[in-house]
Amino acid sequence: MAASKEYDLSGPNGAVVFRDLPEGLKVRLTNGALGEITGNPHDGAYLLVRILENAAEPAKVGNDELVFFSDVTEVE
Numbered sequence: 233m234a235a236s237k238e239y240d241l242s243g244p245n246g247a248v249v250f251r252d253l254p255e256g257l258k259v260r261l262t263n264g265a266l267g268e269i270t271g272n273p274h275d276g277a278y279l280l281v282r283i284l285e286n287a288a289e290p291a292k293v294g295n296d297e298l299v300f301f302s303d304v305t306e307v308e
Contacts, residue, residue, distance in 0.1 A: 239307035250301050251276035258308045261299060263288060266308070270296060277301055 239249055239257065253259075257269050259281060265288070271280030281299050286292045 241304060241306065247276050247301065250279075250304070253279065253307065258284070259299075259304045260306045260308055261303050262305055263303075265289075265292070267297070267299070279304070
Protein backbone atom coordinates (compact mmCIF):
# COMPACT_ATOMS: atom_id res chain seq x y z
CA MET A 233 0.00 0.00 0.00
CA ALA A 234 1.30 3.47 -0.79
CA ALA A 235 1.69 6.04 1.95
CA SER A 236 -1.20 8.47 2.19
CA LYS A 237 -0.35 11.99 1.01
CA GLU A 238 -3.27 13.28 3.05
CA TYR A 239 -1.58 12.12 6.26
CA ASP A 240 2.06 13.10 5.75
CA LEU A 241 3.88 12.72 9.08
CA SER A 242 7.14 14.24 7.85
CA GLY A 243 8.13 17.86 7.99
CA PRO A 244 7.16 20.64 10.38
CA ASN A 245 3.45 19.75 10.48
CA GLY A 246 3.94 16.02 11.11
CA ALA A 247 3.08 16.22 14.80
CA VAL A 248 -0.11 18.17 14.08
CA VAL A 249 -1.17 15.60 11.47
CA PHE A 250 -0.37 12.78 13.93
CA ARG A 251 -2.47 14.41 16.66
CA ASP A 252 -5.54 14.43 14.42
CA LEU A 253 -5.31 10.92 12.88
CA PRO A 254 -8.76 9.30 12.94
CA GLU A 255 -9.55 5.84 14.22
CA GLY A 256 -9.61 3.14 11.56
CA LEU A 257 -6.51 4.28 9.67
CA LYS A 258 -3.70 1.80 9.19
CA VAL A 259 -0.18 2.79 10.24
CA ARG A 260 3.21 1.20 9.61
CA LEU A 261 5.47 1.04 12.65
CA THR A 262 9.26 1.29 12.77
CA ASN A 263 9.50 -2.43 13.59
CA GLY A 264 7.68 -3.24 10.32
CA ALA A 265 4.35 -4.10 11.97
CA LEU A 266 1.07 -2.89 10.53
CA GLY A 267 -1.59 -1.64 12.91
CA GLU A 268 -5.01 -0.03 12.89
CA ILE A 269 -5.70 3.02 15.05
CA THR A 270 -8.32 2.11 17.65
CA GLY A 271 -7.91 5.15 19.86
CA ASN A 272 -6.36 8.61 19.70
CA PRO A 273 -6.20 10.83 22.78
CA HIS A 274 -5.32 13.76 20.44
CA ASP A 275 -2.30 14.66 22.54
CA GLY A 276 0.14 14.50 19.61
CA ALA A 277 2.26 11.88 21.32
CA TYR A 278 0.47 8.51 21.44
CA LEU A 279 -1.99 6.30 19.56
CA LEU A 280 -3.69 3.10 20.59
CA VAL A 281 -3.11 0.62 17.76
CA ARG A 282 -4.36 -2.94 17.20
CA ILE A 283 -1.59 -4.97 15.56
CA LEU A 284 -2.75 -6.50 12.26
CA GLU A 285 0.56 -7.85 10.94
CA ASN A 286 3.89 -8.43 12.62
CA ALA A 287 6.24 -10.85 10.87
CA ALA A 288 8.93 -10.49 13.55
CA GLU A 289 6.54 -11.19 16.45
CA PRO A 290 3.42 -13.01 15.18
CA ALA A 291 2.14 -13.52 18.74
CA LYS A 292 1.45 -9.76 18.96
CA VAL A 293 -1.13 -9.85 16.14
CA GLY A 294 -4.51 -8.88 17.61
CA ASN A 295 -2.97 -7.09 20.59
CA ASP A 296 -3.61 -3.43 21.33
CA GLU A 297 -0.47 -1.37 21.88
CA LEU A 298 0.17 2.22 22.85
CA VAL A 299 2.61 3.61 20.28
CA PHE A 300 4.57 6.85 20.41
CA PHE A 301 4.84 9.37 17.55
CA SER A 302 8.36 8.23 16.68
CA ASP A 303 7.17 4.58 16.42
CA VAL A 304 5.02 5.37 13.37
CA THR A 305 6.73 5.61 9.98
CA GLU A 306 3.71 6.24 7.75
CA VAL A 307 -0.02 6.11 7.30
CA GLU A 308 -1.13 3.52 4.75
